[in-house]
Amino acid sequence: MRQSIQELVTLYQGSLFAMAFNICKNIQDAEDVVQETLVQYITTKKEFESDQHVRAWLIRVAINKAKNINHTFWRRNKLPIEDYMETLVFETSEAENLFETVMQLPEKYRIVIHLYYYEDYAVSEIANILKLTESNVKIRLSRGRGMLKETLKEEWNDDK
Numbered sequence: 597m598r599q600s601i602q603e604l605v606t607l608y609q610g611s612l613f614a615m616a617f618n619i620c621k622n623i624q625d626a627e628d629v630v631q632e633t634l635v636q637y638i639t640t641k642k643e644f645e646s647d648q649h650v651r652a653w654l655i656r657v658a659i660n661k662a663k664n665i666n667h668t669f670w671r672r673n674k675l676p677i678e679d680y681m682e683t684l685v686f687e688t689s690e691a692e693n694l695f696e697t698v699m700q701l702p703e704k705y706r707i708v709i710h711l712y713y714y715e716d717y718a719v720s721e722i723a724n725i726l727k728l729t730e731s732n733v734k735i736r737l738s739r740g741r742g743m744l745k746e747t748l749k750e751e752w753n754d755d756k
Contacts, residue, residue, distance in 0.1 A: 597644045604634060608651060611715055612658045618710050619662035619703060629665065633658045652725050655715075659707065659726070697747050705740030708733055 599607075609630060616629035636657055637650075644650045686692035698709055711717045711725065719737070723730045 597646065597650070599647075599650060601634060601638060604637065604650070604654070608654055611651075612654060614714065615655055615707075615710065616658050616662045618699070618706050619659065620665055621699070625662070625665045629658050629661045632661050636661075648721075652721065655711075656725050694744075694748070697744055700747070701740055701743055705736050705743060708736040709740045709744075712737055 612630045612633055613626050616626035617623065620626050620629065633654055637654065644653065686695065698706060701709065708722055711722045719730050719733050723733045
């Protein structure tokens with residue numbers, strides 16, 4: 597099964613960008629990752645079983661490409677997250693605060709939390725995408741939630 601590039605852009609560009617930005621924390625790098633991921637899809641001869649298989653493959657490729665960018669010399673010249681935050685629109689200040697807090701998590705927790713809560717993947721699907729065991733994904737989700745809870749609790753107590 598192959599989808600047209602227009603379909604992929606319409607369906608997955610936002611998700612791929614969000615995933616890449618979670619890792620790179622840089623708008624330009626995230627855009628490059630999305631573009632390179634779509635180019636790789638066009639050039640690959642791989643046949644996919646379903647829409648979910650295509651989506652999982654795209655996310656896996658985007659994650660790998662984003663991690664590769666993090667290891668480059670140019671990575672040191674990244675934009676601060678505050679620049680990106682100015683372009684986002686949140687429904688509430690709590691949603692904005694939660695996003696900022698999630699972005700401060702270590703990468704391994706941030707990625708699983710993003711896939712689980714923002715992309716609506718099941719634990720088993722995340723395990724397949726990240727090439728982890730399901731128990732490892734559950735542990736990362738639990739630890740990430742714990743970190744979020746502690747950070748948000750401290751901020752809430754400071755507001756009193």
